[in-house]
Amino acid sequence: MKLFIVLVLAFNVFAQKGLTVVAVGEAEVVKEKIVVEEIYKEGLIAKPDLDNAEKILEVVRNDFRFYSNYFSVQPKASALGDYESLNYDFYRQKEVNYVIRAKLRKIATQTQLEFRVLSSTESKVLANSALSLTGDYRALAHEISDLAYKAIVKKEPIFKHKIVFVSDANRKSGTKELYVMDFDGANVKQLTFHRGIVISPSVSPDGQQILYSLIDETKVKKSRNINLMLLDLRTMQTKSISRRKGINSGAVFTADGQSIILTLSHQGNAELYKMNLATRKLERLTKSGAPDVDPSITADGSLLTFLSARPGKPMIYTMNPSATENQVKRISYVGKFNATPRFSPDGKEIVFASWLDNRFDLFKINSDGSGLGRLTKDFGSNEDPDYSKDGQFIVFTSQRVISQSKALQNVYIMDTEGKILGSLTENFGKCISPRWLKSLKI
Amino acid sequence: MRGYRAVPYHLFSLGIHALLFALVFTFTGTELLSGPKEKAISKKMRVIGKAIKVDVVAMPKMTIQELKKMAPAPGKLDKAPAKKVTSKGGDENTVFKKENKKKSFADMLKELSQRKVKKAKAQPQKKAQKTAQDSGAGGFKGKNLSKILALGNKLSEGNSYTGGAGSNSGDIFDTYATEVSETVRQWWKLPGYLMNKNLSCRVQIYISSRGKLLKYRVIESSGNKDYDDRAVRALQRVGSFPIPQKEIAARVAAGDIALAFPL
Numbered sequence: 001m002k003l004f005i006v007l008v009l010a011f012n013v014f015a016q017k018g019l020t021v022v023a024v025g026e027a028e029v030v031k032e033k034i035v036v037e038e039i040y041k042e043g044l045i046a047k048p049d050l051d052n053a054e055k056i057l058e059v060v061r062n063d064f065r066f067y068s069n070y071f072s073v074q075p076k077a078s079a080l081g082d083y084e085s086l087n088y089d090f091y092r093q094k095e096v097n098y099v100i101r102a103k104l105r106k107i108a109t110q111t112q113l114e115f116r117v118l119s120s121t122e123s124k125v126l127a128n129s130a131l132s133l134t135g136d137y138r139a140l141a142h143e144i145s146d147l148a149y150k151a152i153v154k155k156e157p158i159f160k161h162k163i164v165f166v167s168d169a170n171r172k173s174g175t176k177e178l179y180v181m182d183f184d185g186a187n188v189k190q191l192t193f194h195r196g197i198v199i200s201p202s203v204s205p206d207g208q209q210i211l212y213s214l215i216d217e218t219k220v221k222k223s224r225n226i227n228l229m230l231l232d233l234r235t236m237q238t239k240s241i242s243r244r245k246g247i248n249s250g251a252v253f254t255a256d257g258q259s260i261i262l263t264l265s266h267q268g269n270a271e272l273y274k275m276n277l278a279t280r281k282l283e284r285l286t287k288s289g290a291p292d293v294d295p296s297i298t299a300d301g302s303l304l305t306f307l308s309a310r311p312g313k314p315m316i317y318t319m320n321p322s323a324t325e326n327q328v329k330r331i332s333y334v335g336k337f338n339a340t341p342r343f344s345p346d347g348k349e350i351v352f353a354s355w356l357d358n359r360f361d362l363f364k365i366n367s368d369g370s371g372l373g374r375l376t377k378d379f380g381s382n383e384d385p386d387y388s389k390d391g392q393f394i395v396f397t398s399q400r401v402i403s404q405s406k407a408l409q410n411v412y413i414m415d416t417e418g419k420i421l422g423s424l425t426e427n428f429g430k431c432i433s434p435r436w437l438k439s440l441k442i
Numbered sequence: 443m444r445g446y447r448a449v450p451y452h453l454f455s456l457g458i459h460a461l462l463f464a465l466v467f468t469f470t471g472t473e474l475l476s477g478p479k480e481k482a483i484s485k486k487m488r489v490i491g492k493a494i495k496v497d498v499v500a501m502p503k504m505t506i507q508e509l510k511k512m513a514p515a516p517g518k519l520d521k522a523p524a525k526k527v528t529s530k531g532g533d534e535n536t537v538f539k540k541e542n543k544k545k546s547f548a549d550m551l552k553e554l555s556q557r558k559v560k561k562a563k564a565q566p567q568k569k570a571q572k573t574a575q576d577s578g579a580g581g582f583k584g585k586n587l588s589k590i591l592a593l594g595n596k597l598s599e600g601n602s603y604t605g606g607a608g609s610n611s612g613d614i615f616d617t618y619a620t621e622v623s624e625t626v627r628q629w630w631k632l633p634g635y636l637m638n639k640n641l642s643c644r645v646q647i648y649i650s651s652r653g654k655l656l657k658y659r660v661i662e663s664s665g666n667k668d669y670d671d672r673a674v675r676a677l678q679r680v681g682s683f684p685i686p687q688k689e690i691a692a693r694v695a696a697g698d699i700a701l702a703f704p705l
Binding site: 018019020021022023024025026027028029030031032069070121122153154155334335354356363372373374375376377417418419 | 500501502503504505506507508509510615616619620622623626627630631632633634635637644646661668671672673675676697698699700701702703704705
């Protein structure tokens with residue numbers, strides 16, 4: 001190590017084509033300051049339109065607060081000067097990097113919301129667009145945030161993404177249905193009406209289909225089975241995918257969306273299978289005496305992680321799902337009871353829940369088994385984590401016991417290092433199994 | 443009599459066997475069989491060792507957030523290279539020693555005079571440690587390595603890689619180049635979304651004899667315009683660069699220095 005450092009030191013200043021190249025070193029990480037100004041008006045604007053526009057801009061401010069590792073959202077600033085010309089110097093002096101400016105404008109009978117994203121450091125307009133002030137104002141706000149974020153970061157944010165979850169809210173005791181909400185917890189809609197117990201939802205890569213398991217409560221107890229269902233969000237039609245005896249559960253889509261990987265116990269022991277959705281043909285992936293459940297697959301489909309009781313207690317494993325028992329590798333060696341391993345979008349990390357100090361907490365580990373780190377602590381019992389599509393957030397559920405008969409369980413969001421941003425559901429029954437759903441109008 | 447025959451006989455037999463077993467067991471523990479037994483134990487130990495390695499490790503009690511607040515890793519790593527400064531000096535000396543075999547006593551005195559320069563450098567190093575700690579970097583994703591490299595950069599003064607054979611101008615030039623990089627580093631800032639992307643760019647700089655930036659040229663782009671722009675902005679935000687010594691002023695103004703962001 002010493003030798004290595006010495007060698008590295010020796011090469012820090014070196015000549016390149018007659019030049020002497022000097023390393024500046026790693027940059028200091030800074031948060032970019034962003035301001036969403038108050039609304040500009042052009043012509044006579046009705047009061048409801050004005051109120052809606054102000055609400056939209058407040059949602060935009062809130063959207064950027066989610067990316068608190070990147071941005072520091074400044075308090076709203078009053079509209080200064082002419083809409084067309086930003087006083088870049090003014091904001092540079094205040095060390096504000098980006099400004100979002102919006103204007104309401106009446107065109108014939110329509111009210112338009114124009115907006116632009118400006119960079120004070122570069123003294124230029126990064127994005128410029130206009131939307132008609134109709135429909136759901138929150139959707140318009142997320143649209144503006146989405147365009148602004150893309151103009152600044154050059155990556156797709158989560159603002160137009162949704163979260164699917166299961167809740168017993170407003171239901172007959174014991175039954176649970178599937179719901180969907182915006183990424184920020186607003187706009188909750190019910191998706192299934194089975195009067196049964198919905199568990200383990202999973203969204204297709206294109207965001208158009210949802211797999212889930214259903215325990216049919218309308219049947220008598222003996223004939224209840226855990227069946228696998230598929231909901232098409234374009235038609236809102238539900239169909240049955242697998243009704244084999246025993247467990248038909250924990251299914252996830254493969255990267256191409258053509259196949260699913262699921263747990264079946266029709267042959268006695270719970271094992272993982274791959275099923276082609278068109279032909280329904282099965283291909284066995286695991287073959288062991290112990291139950292193998294809870295699969296999660298990388299975006300490129302090369303690595304599968306699952307939970308197996310092979311060592312005597314549930315531990316995390318990975319495998320190449322191209323054949324049965326292919327390159328099976330144990331990843332976790334600690335924890336009394338590990339659960340729900342889920343890959344990050346780049347497939348480099350696995351987040352999971354583990355039983356510690358009489359509750360579940362969330363941990364993450366590199367997919368090669370290194371770098372085990374703890375994410376949650378002293379925050380109730382935390383389970384069911386799921387990475388956002390951009391890899392910047394993890395949604396999970398957190399349960400708090402109020403009394404012997406009452407417990408609260410809500411969906412929360414945190415960054416990938418365990419900084420909790422807040423709860424997304426409140427007073428909506430016991431919420432479980434949150435899963436990200438890539439932008440789709442539902 | 444029956445009782446006397448049956449029970450005591452079996453008890454006697456059991457006692458004898460137990461004694462024999464105990465004797466054998468005792469002897470196997472002595473020097474007689476100690477060699478093979480040690481081997482057997484050590485073999486077992488290896489296996490057990492593997493098991494222990496796995497089972498003793500528990501789920502981490504502290505969260506990543508708590509560890510970051512404590513920031514033990516950056517502290518330790520910052521100290522480590524700092525220690526290396528002295529040992530590094532020793533290593534440098536070993537290089538010099540080889541040269542000294544051929545060099546005169548006067549050269550040795552020069553070398554000693556260079557050590558004084560090192561003391562003057564101690565301050566910027568502290569600064570870098572501060573910025574590194576302030577930024578909260580370290581402990582994850584190989585940042586520590588980068589930090590070692592960054593710190594190492596400052597420690598590498600006095601090495602002569604370019605020109606100046608027989609004179610000290612190479613050393614002066616490298617020292618100056620390092621000072622320039624330190625000046626720029628204070629303004630080298632990136633937002634979170636540009637970190638950990640393995641981006642790097644190189645910018646050639648031309649500095650006047652009065653320490654003003656005459657011009658710059660991105661000689662190696664990172665492929666990300668935003669990143670390159672921010673590197674250039676760091677240069678531009680430096681009000682005045684250190685004033686180069688006369689011997690090297692011409693080379694500095696001719697653009698002989700290029701800055702690598704980060705390495």
